[in-house]
Amino acid sequence: MKPILGSQRAKLGILAVLGLLGAGAWWASADANPEQAAPAPRILRFATWDGSESLLIQQRIAAAFEARHPGVKVQVEAYGGGYNQKLSAAFGAGNPPDVMYMWNFPQYQRVLEPLDAYLARDARIDKADFVPGLWRFSTVWDADQKQSRIYGVPAGFTAQVIYYNKDMLDRAGLAYPQEGWTWGQLRQMAQRLRNPAAKAYGFGLDVNPDPYDFQSYLWSAGGRMLGADGVSVQGHLNSPESKAMFAYLQELLRSDTVGTLGVGDGRNQRQMFVSDKVAMLLDGSAFRLELAQDRKRFGVVGLPSFQGRPAQSVLSVSALAMAKSGQQKDLAWDFIQFFSSAEAVRLRGNDLPVLLSVAAEQGLAQDPLVRPFYAMAESMKESPAHLLNPRWMRAQDVVRDAIQEVFLSKQGDSGAILDRAALKAERRLR
Template identity: 25%
Template sequence: MALGAALTALTLAAAGCTGSDPVDDGKDAAEGYDPNAKVTIQWWTGQTEDMQKVSEDLAKEYMKLHPNVTIESSTGASTTDELLTKLSAGFTGGNYPDISYAFGSWATQLAESGRTQNLKTFVGTPEIAWDDFPASARATATVGDKVIGFPAIVDNLALIYNKKLFDAAGLAHPTDDWSWDDFRAAAKKLTNPATNTYGTAYSVSGSEDTTWHLWPLLWQRGGKIIDGKKPTFNSDAGVQALESLRQMAVDDKSMYLDQTDEKYQPLFNDGHVGMVMTGPWVLHETQEAGVDYGVVNLPGLNGDHQTVSGPDLWVLFNKKDPNRAGASRDFIKWLTSKEIDPKWTMANGNLPLRASEKNTPEFATYVKDYPGAQKFFDNLQNCKQPRPTVPGYVEMSGYVGDAVSKVLQGAAKPKEALDEAAKKSASALEG
């Protein structure tokens, strides 16, 4: 999310917290739930037109099994990015859904609204099999002592490369054991100004897409994003991480700098970028573009190939009605089950939510239909830590994104840019 939008959302979320009808009183929202009661729940899916149709079909399937439950499914907003603003405004007026899709980076803001359910006890029951979800997704859904939702999408960053460009340059294909030095050397050799071909690409829009690509390089060097409420991404590890990117962008000129977040993947698909650090969501379009591609772990440092995951969530809200709360829980439990999840995630080219799905026929079909999907699934093991779910993360991300963008465009040095971002982030993290 761009910084301006993030700040607007933060303001609205704060306004929502001071509304006249707080509901987070510490009680279980589903206490007294009657599973046979007639109830209507609202589900904001945040999906595109095609996936909205899938959502509606799944809602119908659930309602057929539970005729006492009516699920009103809608996208909730014209784009997923607009959901947070819509939710925040709804908290003030009391017009918010029982369930909503949410980016993981919104978790803290939503938890602080006072409108979320606390599912900590619910997810601890054996029937949920909470440990079957990736650790990074579980951590993202957990804010302090609360669990506010279920994983909706799990992903991670790996390295996708164009085999044809590597072969044409006479380069050996990347491997899971590659170092960042290997990556830089290959990017330099793949770059050809005469054909407008770059070795790699990076977003300089200043959005979270800019920021979260830096975190694996920071973590691999032993750095931390924050320590408590103190920003620490400007440590020596952070400076070294950003310097390694600066060398490719400024010194080698082997990195295409995308001002929009939206150009580098099409350029890869068109054969003008040799390697991109991206996630499983691109497999469908890359395959449709006819690219002969491969997928390996992110390059590493001293054998550490740690990556970052960006789980999205189904957040459940408290409407002061135990039957709505209970029905919402039961629906999401069903939707994210081993049996139903393949209809939602893998049907859309996404990774399965649960580790146990690797043994299903649907997963076998998925990895066959989407080359590289198995690597992304296995790469979840390299997601060692989540992005922080703390107040101020979204605002901090904007400051870091701006710093990275300046450095990669030659307008600032890594240390001074990160120090400035840390100074600005300190007040946001303090709340």
């Protein structure tokens, strides 16, 4: 109201100076007549961590939603870097967005609206049409209600795969890796591809990885970072199975069979892959889009198995959630539903389709550069640590430091490093 009153006072002052009382009466009546003033739009706030092309796509989806809801304006808030801090600050200030991208549901559970009732009465969302396993990431145990509840609708995902450099494999006369391959086969290929004179490696290992992503290595070996009880780190991070995988990777580094990524100058994996310094590496679906921009010849294949166990990949899953304190939840739900519709999923060309129907429609089951992501998505049997304990972030830095210490240590005992880290991490959770 203050801007309106201020403009009225300014107009009256001008009228007094000019003596145009008749015109003043006309202006006053125009301000007072609601039929001649355009109603203010309803603002729906949508927070995203994306930028660049993905942000533009989301803005187009917002515009399409507005076209179907006259009088509604979707305010896309691009938080970018520091997304979690900005979102937490918004909740702390009592001013959260209506709808938001979310991944860490256990941490934010108490400030999010449960969506079970919305899903039960809305046939527009078919849970069975989503890639298997995605809903578990937004399903959290509600201790007060003594039941699991859904707090988000899946919006995007990626599994982890091995990318291979076709140019390097062709020059070495090597066949491309096939599904069902093993770590032993990867090592043999890496040894054939190693070229000290060109400073080229057959495989690049990220020695400063996000612990979340590193769970793929441990699961494939039969290990894990955290026990099913959500508290026990000892006996898991430092289990014989976990130690075996660490020792195997450490030996590859010590024998100079593989190169290091994530440390030092020139260790950017995209640059090394494109410049033929690394023939194989592990990454998610976003890397596929980067290599396509570089016009690089590459292929993808599922993760190799280790010691006879089936390979498992961790999934990175994003979902749309709703603020529990929101004042326009029906509108927020309509936006979430539209964002999850086939129409919007088709628009999100930077994401792997979360809807099986759209993936089938686009022939992705036959696309060799996409099919492995869906196959690895079905491989995940374990639960990521953060879903087992909302306080996992307290222990994650300890695990990160231990991984880096193991890989950067030339003579260190990886077993002893993991034993110390498991004890320290568990103390932070208890």
